[in-house]
Amino acid sequence: MTTFLTSLSQPHQLILDGATGTELNRRNVDTGLPLWSANALLNDHDANILQQIHEDYLRAGADIITTNTFRTHRRALAPSGNADRALELTRRAVDIARAAIASVNSDSPKFVAGSISTLEDCYRPDLVPSDEELLDEHSDRVLHLVECGVDLILIETINTIREAVIMAKLATATGTPVVVSFVCDREGKILSGETLTEAANQLLPLGIAAIGVNCGPTPNLAKPLAELASACGKDFPLIAYGNIGYADEEVGWVNTDSENPNAYCEHAIHWPVKIVGGCCGTTPQHIVELRSALK
Numbered sequence: 001m002t003t004f005l006t007s008l009s010q011p012h013q014l015i016l017d018g019a020t021g022t023e024l025n026r027r028n029v030d031t032g033l034p035l036w037s038a039n040a041l042l043n044d045h046d047a048n049i050l051q052q053i054h055e056d057y058l059r060a061g062a063d064i065i066t067t068n069t070f071r072t073h074r075r076a077l078a079p080s081g082n083a084d085r086a087l088e089l090t091r092r093a094v095d096i097a098r099a100a101i102a103s104v105n106s107d108s109p110k111f112v113a114g115s116i117s118t119l120e121d122c123y124r125p126d127l128v129p130s131d132e133e134l135l136d137e138h139s140d141r142v143l144h145l146v147e148c149g150v151d152l153i154l155i156e157t158i159n160t161i162r163e164a165v166i167m168a169k170l171a172t173a174t175g176t177p178v179v180v181s182f183v184c185d186r187e188g189k190i191l192s193g194e195t196l197t198e199a200a201n202q203l204l205p206l207g208i209a210a211i212g213v214n215c216g217p218t219p220n221l222a223k224p225l226a227e228l229a230s231a232c233g234k235d236f237p238l239i240a241y242g243n244i245g246y247a248d249e250e251v252g253w254v255n256t257d258s259e260n261p262n263a264y265c266e267h268a269i270h271w272p273v274k275i276v277g278g279c280c281g282t283t284p285q286h287i288v289e290l291r292s293a294l295k
Helices: 004-008 021-026 036-041 044-060 074-080 083-103 131-148 161-172 196-206 222-232 261-268 284-294
Strands: 064-066 111-116 152-158 178-182 210-217 238-243 245-248 252-255 275-278
Touching: 021 036, 021 044, 036 044, 036 083, 044 064, 044 083, 044 284, 064 083, 074 083, 074 131, 083 111, 083 131, 111 131, 131 152, 131 161, 152 161, 152 210, 161 178, 161 196, 178 196, 178 238, 196 210, 196 222, 210 222, 222 238, 238 261, 261 284, 275 284
Parallel strands: 064 111, 111 152, 152 178, 178 210, 210 238, 238 275
Antiparallel strands: 245 252
């Protein structure tokens, strides 16, 4: 069986899927806060739509499917009274991703990326909890994903080096491949104000498999990626996946067509990355165009 690290070492680029939460919203699944995308795991009807989304991304050409586990941790689940269901809902999300892969015939290997992000708001570095809380709660998240059988752990939309390092240490200790991706401001710095060069200097020695940026406006990703390419060297794998749309405090995300699939690809094909996909607002059609452009 081909492993994720084996595929990562091959000359071709790997295609990550596009957005899950905003695509659920497009398909009339409740994505309201506090659960956001995790709402889709609470009943069979919405879980079936989630599987259809995964399948659509696979048919579009994705090599990697991201689990719907962005908010399946006890801190995020607590406001809705579901804190004790973290492992249960994480398992359901991973099982749905696996079922999607099993249902779509493919000649190439497909991988399940277990998504985990910040404990608090991914756009609020000022809210990052203490090291003790980070170690305690992220340990649960990492172990849940590994227990449920993901192929890699995708630490995404991270806004401080401190939280990223703690998460990466916990994740790499499991022996599962780890990818880390930061959210940056318009100047190309992590939202904390720290540089990606410093992030790379601290994370690469931990044995992560790839590093990159996500969840920013697509045209803004070129600058931080150039810095990472310089900091990591030309042979270290980078990852990038950008947004089309904007955040809203009440509904979580507002979809726009600010970057249609063709326009998105015009940016993405120039990124110096090994793994490329789409973040908030992107659709299976964006992945279709990416796959076509990269061929």
